[in-house]
Amino acid sequence: MIERTYREPADLAEARAMLAQHEGARVVAGGTDLVVAARSGKSPLPQRLVAIHRLRELSGIEPTADGGLRIGALTTHAELEASALVVESWSALADASALVGSPATRHLGTLGGNVCNASPAMELGSPLLVFDAHVELASAEGSRRVPFGSFVTGPGRTSAQTGELMTAVVLPAPEPRGRMGTAYTRLEYRLAMEIAVVGAAAMIRVDHAGRCVEARIALTAVAPTCVRAAEAEQVLRGSAADEARIEQAAQAAAAAARPIDDVRASAPYRSAMVPVIVRRALTRALDRARTGAR
């Protein structure tokens, strides 16, 4: 058995070099997934730890030149939920961050950790899908951007290559058409230290007459990854987005769900709850679009 090693790179270049050097090296930031999984016996602590919590290059929430947002991978859930920029223009992401774990989890847990842990129940996944987010990856060879939807490939699996480190999430500027409202909500059994039983993010854009010009819906914890609900989106586009249409879209969202039975819920229960949670997310997003409330 090799002895467990622990290294703290001083900057991104050193981190990339360390990850390139050892194939089995694993990154730890806040440790709220990695270390907790080791404590609970779910998966052992990796043998080669690269602790990146001091990398300044990976922190910060910065507007991009084209009106989007670049969020460093080390940004914590607490920073996301408190960011005026995120709350105002990417509300669903703030909603989701505020639901993660407890105050302690939110102060330590990071955006990069939530994304790379790739849980089907990850709170940030569905908001990132409806915002068409990209994941920025760096390696010793250079950097690249991958659409979030193709980055997470299955439970605990991503398309990151050996030696690659996630550095940021990039959100494109909201389209100028109409007024946008977004929201994320979940079914939960308790209010803290909880994971989504079923979750849904909604983005809806309405014109001056209140008609829906664009809609996006994504589901959490009902498939191997967070997934878009394309049929439900199509029900809303071009409609008045009234109560009947919202209900029709919520029912249509169930088509995208392929839930499993697990300790948290049975598959039939999850399926039955998809329309309920989608309706709540859509209603909240629509209210935000129409009233400007956040």
Next chain:
Amino acid sequence: MRYPLAIEVNGIVYEEEIEPHRSLLSVLRGELGLTGTKEGCDDSECGACMVLLDGRPVNSCSFLALQAGGRRVETVESLSKPGELHPLQAAFLEEGGVQCGFCTPGMLMSARSLLDRSTHPTEAEIKRHLSGNLCRCTGYAGIVRAVMKVAAAG
């Protein structure tokens, strides 16, 4: 393999040699002998191990000790000198916020981190801030009352 760890706990800098898998909690209770912080579930569910890291609450059972290097840690022992009570400790006793006492150190540290940042938190804010701390005895009402009492006293 052990790695050097210089860690500031309650204003004192300690220097230890620690293996990578060791939790902050195990170093606090073991090497440093600070047994006020409790081990409950040992996987971040219960909050009995809550300490402050750079002023923010952290489940020390599931935080790698080496990652606390160069940072400021505060435990329940920092609240008061022997024979004295911090206003939060006094309020917990007065309001019936303590029965077996096992969750109390974590509750106190979570409450303190809130009061350090927010001088007049609402009852809802207090409940949200303590939501990562479980108590199996008191039913929480006394704990929330105690924090509200200290908040009201400013």
